[in-house]
């Protein structure tokens with residue numbers, strides 16, 4: 001049975017929600033007819049996801065809905081690709097009575113959500129994530145955008161999708177490495193915000209890793225609830241939304257220092273190990289709680305060591321470039337226990353969800369991931 005999670009953050013579009021359920025894709029036609037009666041439907045689809053799942057997506061769409069293929073991969077999340085699909089939508093004379101559906105991973109839904117936000121000054125957007133990472137992260141929270149040669153996601157807007165439809169059965173075909181990227185983000189959210197899910201996975205994460213439908217649906221549902229709650233409290237990332245960045249200060253540093261050779265999920269998993277140890281060294285987190293985090297990430301077969309060729313100096317040099325940095329000082333989400341992050345001020349900073357850490361604590365974090 002599908003679960004429906006309402007999203008409280010709604011400014012530009014009527015309130016919808018997130019539908020999660022194995023086989024939920026089959027209900028897309030009914031969802032579109034109910035929520036957007038009389039509107040034309042156009043789809044932007046990741047080419048790989050379309051090849052894998054067209055037999056299920058296409059029958060669920062209203063007849064003669066155009067499907068525009070977008071090449072797979074981060075390097076196609078560009079302004080040029082946005083222009084290309086916009087021109088194609090315009091040449092097909094799709095008007096303001098269009099609802100745009102994005103079908104693919106986070107790269108595709110970020111691009112498609114951005115197209116929907118600006119096409120004819122904005123048409124409603126329905127996200128159908130086909131990857132676990134897309135389901136638990138990108139499709140919830142309204143961040144849309146494209147990359148430029150100056151960096152990732154530098155051009156975009158925050159605009160909530162009108163609906164999100166998550167069908168965990170689409171994830172059966174994901175390559176293992178891609179699946180693990182999603183697991184890393186979901187465990188990160190459990191570590192900061194969902195001690196119940198964390199304890200369940202500690203007891204047995206086998207069914208989740210084996211992608212058993214009920215276990216996967218549970219992981220997605222709990223993660224989406226966490227993210228929807230955080231985003232509802234802080235849509236513009238002025239405070240609490242920073243909690244989603246746990247593991248990301250060092251994770252992003254590692255990504256940059258290794259020329260983006262590490263996948264985002266791998267970098268975040270290693271970043272979580274480092275930042276957990278940094279929190280211990282800063283006196284904020286009991287070592288036994290840190291050990292729980294390290295054990296669960298290891299049990300999920302996520303990496304906990306930096307690649308052998310990553311240089312400590314390069315990671316340190318990248319930290320001030322993190323978006324949470326203030327006046328050149330990196331800031332970190334600091335765990336106080338499983339499911340709890342520090343909000344009290346520290347290091348002369350203000351109350352908040354990200355904090356400066358002393359140099360010895362950062363050093364302890366980098367030691368823990370084997371960065372010399």
Ligand code: GLY
Pocket residue numbers: 137138140141143237241244245
């Ligand atoms: N991926 C982090 C966020 O949506 O804020």
